[in-house]
Every structure is written in C-alpha cells, then in structure tokens.
Amino acid sequence: MATTTQIPLSQPDITQREIDAVVATLRTPHLSLGPRLPEFEQRIAAYVGTRHAVALSSGTCALHLCVRALEIGAGDEVITTPFSFVASANCALFERATPVFVDIDPVTLNLDVTRIAAAITPRTKAILPVHVFGLPADMAAILRLARAHGLAVIEDACEALGARIDGVCAGGLGDCGTFGFYPNKQMTTGEGGMLVTNRDDIARLALSMRNQGRDDGMGWLSHARLGYNYRLSDINCALGIAQLERIDEMLAARAQVAAWYDEALAVQAPMMVRPAAPPAGMTRSWFVYVVQLPMGYVEAQRNALITQLRGQGIGCNQYFPCIHLQPLYRDELGYGPGMFPVTESVSARSIALPFYNRLPRADVQQVVAALTAWLKQHAPAEQHG
Numbered sequence: 001m002a003t004t005t006q007i008p009l010s011q012p013d014i015t016q017r018e019i020d021a022v023v024a025t026l027r028t029p030h031l032s033l034g035p036r037l038p039e040f041e042q043r044i045a046a047y048v049g050t051r052h053a054v055a056l057s058s059g060t061c062a063l064h065l066c067v068r069a070l071e072i073g074a075g076d077e078v079i080t081t082p083f084s085f086v087a088s089a090n091c092a093l094f095e096r097a098t099p100v101f102v103d104i105d106p107v108t109l110n111l112d113v114t115r116i117a118a119a120i121t122p123r124t125k126a127i128l129p130v131h132v133f134g135l136p137a138d139m140a141a142i143l144r145l146a147r148a149h150g151l152a153v154i155e156d157a158c159e160a161l162g163a164r165i166d167g168v169c170a171g172g173l174g175d176c177g178t179f180g181f182y183p184n185k186q187m188t189t190g191e192g193g194m195l196v197t198n199r200d201d202i203a204r205l206a207l208s209m210r211n212q213g214r215d216d217g218m219g220w221l222s223h224a225r226l227g228y229n230y231r232l233s234d235i236n237c238a239l240g241i242a243q244l245e246r247i248d249e250m251l252a253a254r255a256q257v258a259a260w261y262d263e264a265l266a267v268q269a270p271m272m273v274r275p276a277a278p279p280a281g282m283t284r285s286w287f288v289y290v291v292q293l294p295m296g297y298v299e300a301q302r303n304a305l306i307t308q309l310r311g312q313g314i315g316c317n318q319y320f321p322c323i324h325l326q327p328l329y330r331d332e333l334g335y336g337p338g339m340f341p342v343t344e345s346v347s348a349r350s351i352a353l354p355f356y357n358r359l360p361r362a363d364v365q366q367v368v369a370a371l372t373a374w375l376k377q378h379a380p381a382e383q384h385g
C-alpha cells in the first residue's frame, strides 16, 4: 500500500488576498497583456532595485532570453556551476553555446570563485553564477573577473528573491538576472519568471522576444526578430502582485522554519551538515532547507534515508543531482564522474527536507526525530582519515 505524504516537501502560501486578486482579474476582459503585467513588472523592479523587469512564463525562459539578448551562440562558452537546477546550464545549450562547469565551494555550495579564472578561454562570453538555495554567490569576485576579461554576467537568482549582498538584491548586480515563481519558490505565480536588468538594450530585446519578436508599437502580425511566446498572463501577474505584497512576511516565516530546523538539528543530530551561515554582508533568502549527511556516508545510504523518510510520510528529495552527470551532459558533452569532486560529494550526501512558510514546529521536530533515529542505526560506509 502506498504511504500518503503527511508532511509535504513544499507548499505554496495562498491566502484570500491572492484568490481575490486572481478572481478580480478574471472579471476583466484583460487576461493577457493587460494592466497587471506592467504593474507586476514595476513592482518587482522596485523591489529588486533594477531599471527594468520583464515578466516571462518561467525562470527558464528568463535565462534563455538573457543568453539571446547577450548574443551568446554557437561556439561560445558560458562558465557556470554543475550544482544547480538543469535549466541554468541548458540555457546555453538552447543557443548551441557550451556550458563550462567550475566546481563549487564546499561550504557555500556556490561557484568556487578561485577556480573561475582557469576556466576562461578566448571563447568565454559570460559567467552565470547561481545563488544556490537562496545564498548569494560571491558577486564581488565574479564581477571583478568579468570586468577584467570583458565578460557578461547572468545571475541565476531563480532561488533567491530577497537575498541581499551589502543591502543590494541578488539578481540586480550583473548585466541581467532571473527569478522563478514556480509554486515551491519564495513567492509564486503558479508558473512564471522575471528577467531583471539595468541595461536598456537587454530589456528592449527581452520585451520583443517574449512577444513573438514584435517591437514596441508594431502590429500583432509584424515581427522584427525571432521571438517566442514567453508571455506571462495577467492572471499570473495578479497572483504575483498579491504575493509580492506579502514577501517580507513570507520570507520571515521561512527564516523562522529554518531556525527551528537549525536548533533541533544542533541538539539532536549535530553531525548533519546544516545550511551555511551567510558570509559577511550577505543575507540568505530561504528557498529550501537542504542538509548533508557527514563525509563518509555514500549516495546509496542517502537514498536509503530518503526511502525511509518517505515511508514515514515525510516528503524529501535528493537536491541537487549533478548537472554534469545527467545523461544529456554525459552523452553529448562528454562529462563524467570525477570531474567535479566537490559537487559530486555534496550532491551524493544532500537531502532536501520539508520546507514551506506554514510548516508547523511540531512537524519540524518529527522530521528531525526521524532523521536522528536513522542516523543512530546507520554508521558511515567509508572511513575518512
């Protein structure tokens, strides 16, 4: 008999306010390209602190349009991390460019900036850092390298709305940045994404390309360039506006749940590797709560733990699997095991625990108790000296 999940891995936080906003839009004739679209864009731009925000139908579309707007194409290389969601590397492949991976820092789990310079070649066009799990990457070092080598910077902030570096929002520091609004994110539009930028040229191209290549003021059946239907409907935008109005409250709720996990794990399972405290000047925006089994445990044990927790009705998952070990990347790009040892080690021992705004403290305690019970019964498979 299948076990029912009693504590889900994630859950959106939808109140009557969001329902009313969506219903109000449904009562208008403007379900797409109506007034909620520019309103949502202006509000995100104001929140992030960029000149422009372009709403799109997903974070993946936002990454794609960043690559296109920067004219990155066949033969070009984009330096990025193998420890991310696959879209952050796929966006280079969409345009026949090559994602060049650089291993991660074992503590922050973001790009190891000390390894980037060695990966730069005459073909490198951009660096694409990901603010993994809502913790900002070392943007100061990345921007310094990019300036020194004449490279663009695309920030994948899909997991990091509200994360800050010296008070400035992550996503707004590079040439362009992206956010994602899938239901597991800090805020949701159902499906959706946003491209943010201070560059007028990138904003203009993104606006055109999301709308079938139409330029501003052009007729519906005129197309200045290759474009897509990457539009976000007014229904989604209405939901996004209502969520953004509650963003501070939602981020605070997530931080509270993370603090409960930190506290319980520190007492009951101190050997578990908890999410790193942010480096000086940085603020994490809590997206997921991912812990690692200590060094010495192997992937099969992590998988057994996931099976055990799921069997107890606790939603959890491996997060992230290595991008370079996905079949596409092994078969088509020649990547393989052993190439990014830090990423592989972290990935093999990582587990995302249930995490969402309204997760009750008692559920956090139940998850930690289940994890602790498993640890008592399972010693590491490998000895580390």
Ligand SMILES: Cc1ncc(COP(=O)(O)O)c(C=O)c1O
Pocket (backbone or CB within 6 Å): 057, 058, 059, 060, 061, 084, 085, 087, 088, 130, 156, 158, 159, 180, 181, 182, 192, 193
């Ligand atoms: C780091 C990262 N980049 C890109 C994306 C893609 O966003 P979407 O699912 O909205 O296309 C995600 C979504 O999970 C993500 O976590």
